[in-house]
Amino acid sequence: MKITHLILFAALVLLTTVDLKAQGISRGSSQTIPASQLQISDRMTTNLIFPYAIKSVDRGNRNILVQKASAVENILQVKAENSELQNSNLTVITEDGSFYSFAVEYKEVPQKLNLKIENAEYSELADFGKTVQMESKLAETASKVAKKNRAMPVIRQRRFLTGIALTGIYIEKDLLYFQLRLENQTNITYDIEQFRLFILDNRQSKRSASQELEQSPLLVYGNAERIPAQSTQVLVVVLPKFTIPDQKHLKIELMEQNGGRHLQIKVKNRYLMNAMQVD
Structure with a gap:
């Protein structure tokens, strides 16, 4: 009998606990957001x-x-x-x-x-935490850089009536801002497959593998997916500050998707040394 009573008591406690939990859930508050x-x-x-x-x-x-x-x-x-x-x-x-x-x-x-x-x-x-705040601040500064006039001797390459040009390098709070101008004077849209920045040797021996140090942008401000036909646009690339060792250079490369209008420019360390403050 004692065992039977214990089982019945345990079952009663279990049912009471479940009922209380259910009541707690049903009493939970929610807020309707109108559309x-x-x-x-x-x-x-x-x-x-x-x-x-x-x-x-x-x-x-x-x-x-x-x-x-x-x-x-x-x-x-x-x-x-x-x-x-x-x-x-x-x-x-x-x-x-x-x-x-x-x-x-x-x-x-x-x-x-x-x-x-x-x-x-x-x-x-x-x-979204601090990352979003940082992106918002970077975009605000990049917007200022995008509107600035040319601030250095232009480094450019043009091929097949398309081109890429570096027109300014700026620095603020240990961040470098590269102002790039992209142009497409043809009636064929330039779809960008790859947009890369990396440091490599000035001279690459055929006997040794080329060592590339990729530079990962914190932000690319502007349209980095395509250059519409008959257009010119500005990109601002934000990178953590760096300098370029001797006998090396920064290569900025633009690759066309399903096409051959590949563009690239080489940036030497002396241009980074003349980076201007963002006002």
Whole structure:
């Protein structure tokens, strides 16, 4: 009898514990985040202008087409693939951690095409940490460098009416900013397969393997994916400070995807020594 009583008592305690936990879960609080209405069309592009750079985009339907506007980080361009788009949703998170939710519907002629999104009521829901803050600061400085006039003797190469040119080297807080100008005077878009910076020997012996020291950018400001036809654009590459040993040089290389318009320039140490402060 005692054993039976003990088993019944244990079962009762177990059921009570489970019931209490269930009650605790049911009493948990949650907050509903309302969604803003967004109309999109397959004939027109809707532009969403956010106060901070866009870090994440999620589409509820693959027939919602999205892309960041060229050369900027805070403008999202949205379009419907076709008129058969069913009601769906779109979620955007910006670098300050703000969360934006949109209820998306198809409209042949949207009432609003350009929407300036104000600061979110639901901010700091996502934590990107110090990395995002650093990227934001680097982008701010790189933007200043991109607008500066030529500050050094230009180092360039031109081939097949395309070209790359180094027009300035700047330094701020142990970071080097390389101002590059890319040009394409043809009617054929230059799609970039590789964009590399590395240090190597001035003279490379055929008998010995070439030693390359890759330089990994902290940030590339600008369009590093393509050079549109009949265009000129500026890139700013941010690197931790370094100098170049004797008998070596920095090679900046641009490789075309499915093409032969490969470009490269060589930068010697004396140019780094004349790096200018970012005002």
